[in-house]
Amino acid sequence: MQRITITLDEALLQEVDALGIQEGRGGNRSETIRDLIRAGLRQAAPPPEGPCAAAIAYVYDHHRRDLPERLTNAFHDHHDLSVATMHVHLDHHNCLEVAVLKGDGAEIRRFAEAVTGQRGVRHGSLLVVAPQAGDAHHHHHDE
Numbered sequence: 853m854q855r856i857t858i859t860l861d862e863a864l865l866q867e868v869d870a871l872g873i874q875e876g877r878g879g880n881r882s883e884t885i886r887d888l889i890r891a892g893l894r895q896a897a898p899p900p901e902g903p904c905a906a907a908i909a910y911v912y913d914h915h916r917r918d919l920p921e922r923l924t925n926a927f928h929d930h931h932d933l934s935v936a937t938m939h940v941h942l943d944h945h946n947c948l949e950v951a952v953l954k955g956d957g958a959e960i961r962r963f964a965e966a967v968t969g970q971r972g973v974r975h976g977s978l979l980v981v982a983p984q985a986g987d988a989h990h991h992h993h994d995e
């Protein structure tokens with residue numbers, strides 16, 4: 853393990869500490885920051901090659917002109933990737949959608965950008981799950 857020095861502003865550091873306490877790590881900033889870096893690296897990683905499963909989640913205002921239609925078009929343009937979408941009417945304006953996708957990692961990434969990059973779409977996030985070597989055979993979780 854190496855010791856490095858980083859500079860954070862007070863507000864960011866408070867958020868790190870609050871998260872550490874919330875997740876039961878108390879004052880162990882190093883551990884909290886390591887976990888955040890790992891999560892950031894996973895998020896920033898290039899899309900895996902080959903078959904993946906993924907979920908995209910985002911919020912949008914369904915009153916916004918053309919937006920529901922633009923989103924529907926994006927899904928029809930990538931119908932081969934789209935498995936299912938759950939739509940939740942959050943309040944008078946906002947809809948939350950969670951879509952499950954299956955297909956090539958790079959195509960999933962492009963599709964996710966086409967959806968979450970639409971003007972008026974907020975809180976867009978993508979979770980990609982790449983099967984690991986060996987997962988191809990019959991497999992059960994023991995949870």
Ligand code: NI
Pocket residue numbers: 914939940941942946947948
């Ligand atoms: Ni809705």
